[in-house]
Amino acid sequence: MITDEHPWTGRSFLFLLGSSRPGGNTETLARAAAEHLPADIPQRWVDLNELPLPDFQDGRHETGEWPVEETEQMLREATLEATDVVLATPLYWYTVSAQTKRYLDYWSGWLGTPGLDFKKHMAGRTLWGVTVMAERQENRADTLTETLNSTAAYMGMRFGGVLLGNGSRPGQVRNDERALRRAEDFFHREAPLAEFPRVESTAGVV
Numbered sequence: 001m002i003t004d005e006h007p008w009t010g011r012s013f014l015f016l017l018g019s020s021r022p023g024g025n026t027e028t029l030a031r032a033a034a035e036h037l038p039a040d041i042p043q044r045w046v047d048l049n050e051l052p053l054p055d056f057q058d059g060r061h062e063t064g065e066w067p068v069e070e071t072e073q074m075l076r077e078a079t080l081e082a083t084d085v086v087l088a089t090p091l092y093w094y095t096v097s098a099q100t101k102r103y104l105d106y107w108s109g110w111l112g113t114p115g116l117d118f119k120k121h122m123a124g125r126t127l128w129g130v131t132v133m134a135e136r137q138e139n140r141a142d143t144l145t146e147t148l149n150s151t152a153a154y155m156g157m158r159f160g161g162v163l164l165g166n167g168s169r170p171g172q173v174r175n176d177e178r179a180l181r182r183a184e185d186f187f188h189r190e191a192p193l194a195e196f197p198r199v200e201s202t203a204g205v206v
């Protein structure tokens, strides 16, 4: 459903690029969608692949202060400042890229940081996804979509869905006319509060 009912006032978008190469299809598609945001809405673009962000270390159940390095601090501030967080990740092995997943793992640390109220801050904000994949069957990206939807649900966030495109070599997504058309109003869609999926999948369960 397309709606411009929710107000743009006060919105700001954080784009997190999660490809392992610069100038890839996912960034191209994310930028195509971002072009259709109102001109006065702030956009911040961060390329996760360029950042010296180590793997998240789970110190949640240890006592004492957990040191926050500069890169983590920057990402934390950027995340808290944004009303809309856009994960622009290629489809890697049917889910988000390692760069994107590493960033999301830090959310677990921030959730437990005293005085940060990370969950409270993020509740009601909106999570969006943009992904490009080589395969033609769009349902191959369902796992990625479910990951982002469930993440938003856990956080009490809205979920705007995932803008999907097709391409392999950098630039190929420009040939995907359907994706470029969908990019035009992607960020103008209604983004309802996310809910966990109701139907349980038993695939692979023993």
Ligand SMILES: Cc1cc2nc3c(=O)[nH]c(=O)nc-3n(C[C@H](O)[C@H](O)[C@H](O)COP(=O)(O)O)c2cc1C
Binding pocket: 019, 020, 021, 023, 024, 025, 026, 027, 089, 090, 091, 092, 093, 094, 095, 132, 133, 134, 135, 136, 140, 166, 167, 168, 169, 170
């Ligand atoms: C590590 C890796 C895993 C991939 N896994 C998938 C996959 O599961 N399904 C798919 O359709 N394409 C897969 N691809 C292809 C990429 O999604 C595709 O090339 C995409 O355009 C890359 O995005 P980028 O140009 O933004 O880097 C994979 C590529 C790489 C490098």
